[in-house]
Amino acid sequence: MKQHLTFWMRHLNKLRWLSLVTVFSMLIIIPVLGLYQTYVAAHAYDLLTPGEKRLYDTVEFFTGPVLNDPENDLDAIKGTTWSGTFFGLKLSDPLAVLGQTAAGFEVYWPFILTGLIPILLTVILGRFFCGWICPATFLYELNTNLGAWIHKAGIPIGQRHFDRRIKYLVLIVGLVLSALTGSVLVAAIYPPAIIGREIYYAIALGGFGAGAVFFVLTLLFDLLVSRRGFCRYLCPGGALYSLLGRYRLLRIKREVTQCNDCAKCNAICEFELDPMKDGFGQECNNCTACIAICPTDALLFNIDYKDVPYQGPGHLGHKYRENQLESLNKEVQQIYEA
Ligand code: SF4
Ligand code: SF4
Numbered sequence: 400m401k402q403h404l405t406f407w408m409r410h411l412n413k414l415r416w417l418s419l420v421t422v423f424s425m426l427i428i429i430p431v432l433g434l435y436q437t438y439v440a441a442h443a444y445d446l447l448t449p450g451e452k453r454l455y456d457t458v459e460f461f462t463g464p465v466l467n468d469p470e471n472d473l474d475a476i477k478g479t480t481w482s483g484t485f486f487g488l489k490l491s492d493p494l495a496v497l498g499q500t501a502a503g504f505e506v507y508w509p510f511i512l513t514g515l516i517p518i519l520l521t522v523i524l525g526r527f528f529c530g531w532i533c534p535a536t537f538l539y540e541l542n543t544n545l546g547a548w549i550h551k552a553g554i555p556i557g558q559r560h561f562d563r564r565i566k567y568l569v570l571i572v573g574l575v576l577s578a579l580t581g582s583v584l585v586a587a588i589y590p591p592a593i594i595g596r597e598i599y600y601a602i603a604l605g606g607f608g609a610g611a612v613f614f615v616l617t618l619l620f621d622l623l624v625s626r627r628g629f630c631r632y633l634c635p636g637g638a639l640y641s642l643l644g645r646y647r648l649l650r651i652k653r654e655v656t657q658c659n660d661c662a663k664c665n666a667i668c669e670f671e672l673d674p675m676k677d678g679f680g681q682e683c684n685n686c687t688a689c690i691a692i693c694p695t696d697a698l699l700f701n702i703d704y705k706d707v708p709y710q711g712p713g714h715l716g717h718k719y720r721e722n723q724l725e726s727l728n729k730e731v732q733q734i735y736e737a
Contacts, residue, residue: 405696412691415530419537422480426534426595430602432458432473439470479595480534481586482513489513492528492591493521493643494636498583501574518643525644529630529637530686535590535614539627542618543669546626557624560671561632563682570638585635590614592636627669631682645681646704651690653677657697658713664689664698674698676709 435458438447447455459469466472477484482491496514500506521528529536546556573585586592593610600608617629630637653674664674667688672679674689690698695715712718 405699408687408690408699409696410691411687415686418531419534419540422532423534423537425476426479426598427602429476429478430599432462433477434603435459435462436470436473479592479599480532481589481592481595488516490516492636493518494585494589494639495583495592497574497639498577498585502577502581502583504578504581521640521643522646523648524685525647525650526637526640526682526684527644528640528684530684533591533636534594535617536630538594538614538618539590539621539630540669542621543627546622549622556622557620557626557628559625559628561625561628563632565632566634566638567642569633570635573635588613588633589636590617590629590634626671631670640684641681647685648702648704649685649700650703650706651679651683651685651687651698652701652703652707653710653713654697654699655710656714657695658693658715659695659697660713660716660718661694663692663694667692675713677707678709679706 431454434451435455438444438451438455444452444455462469462473474484475486480492482495483489491510491513493514496511499510517528550556569588570585573588577584587610593614597607597611597614600606617633621628625631651674658675660675662675665672668674669686669688670682670684672683685700690700697713712722
């Protein structure tokens with residue numbers, strides 16, 4: 400049974416990539432479907448440009464066999480990860496709920512309730528949105544791979560470290576400014592919201608807004624200053640999800656008897672956490688990259704509301720054997736002396 404579980408856990412990282420690709424693709428597909436709906440509603444196929452006709456025909460080719468009433472049926476999935484509708488269920492990012500509440504200076508329950516399911520899931524699964532759903536994560540992880548290739552080519556990349564608590568300050572300042580200006584300012588510096596918006600602008604309006612420039616700057620920051628630096632140190636949503644997931648029930652635990660202290664888990668962790676020393680904390684997004692890379696299957700999911708304290712060196716590593724040998728020598732010496 401445990402072997403089966405271990406096998407599945409090792410492959411969760413692939414499932415996570417599938418999830419990231421799906422969400423990112425949906426952010427492209429939804430505005431395309433929205434355009435098609437508009438064309439259908441206008442009943443003006445003959446007035447469309449050749450490019451618009453190509454889009455119309457392509458969407459019709461794929462949706463025609465399954466949809467009777469595209470004008471209404473395509474409303475089933477709308478919006479972005481910031482706020483949207485999924486088969487009648489309205490869902491919003493918890494940061495959207497908090498930002499809107501601060502900006503409007505009022506408690507509007509119908510909107511607050513749309514954040515309830517994501518909040519509950521975060522309380523149970525931790526910062527999973529960052530690892531499994533966020534469309535920016537998809538691009539940031541590709542950017543990390545690019546950084547690794549650049550580094551291999553002998554070009555230095557950013558390796559600076561900052562205080563992780565900066566992002567909590569960004570969250571607080573962002574909410575205060577939202578309240579003072581009446582505008583949801585946190586959305587202007589929140590990568591998943593920016594990506595959803597910018598993809599929509601590109602498809603519906605044929606261009607990008609200022610958010611695209613900001614996002615490119617975050618990519619450069621990650622490459623030139625600090626690996627995955629924006630998410631680690633500056634993202635207001637990352638701050639909120641970390642706080643909500645502090646006492647998450649699903650968390651990774653190191654099986655110390657299986658660990659050989661190879662440190663591969665620490666090296667792969669985008670958030671510079673310390674799985675090798677049982678240091679996951681509230682920042683862990685349960686991405687499972689460390690589980691996938693561990694050569695001895697020493698990392699497994701566990702149900703608990705807090706991490707175990709440091710359990711000492713892995714039992715399959717040199718340090719543990721040296722410690723064992725040292726205490727054995729001491730015992731033998733004590734026996735001789737007695
Ligand atoms: S500790 Fe593991 S699961 Fe948590 S963020 Fe790092 S690599 Fe992902
Ligand atoms: S054996 Fe696994 S848990 Fe231990 S240090 Fe290596 S990767 Fe990390």
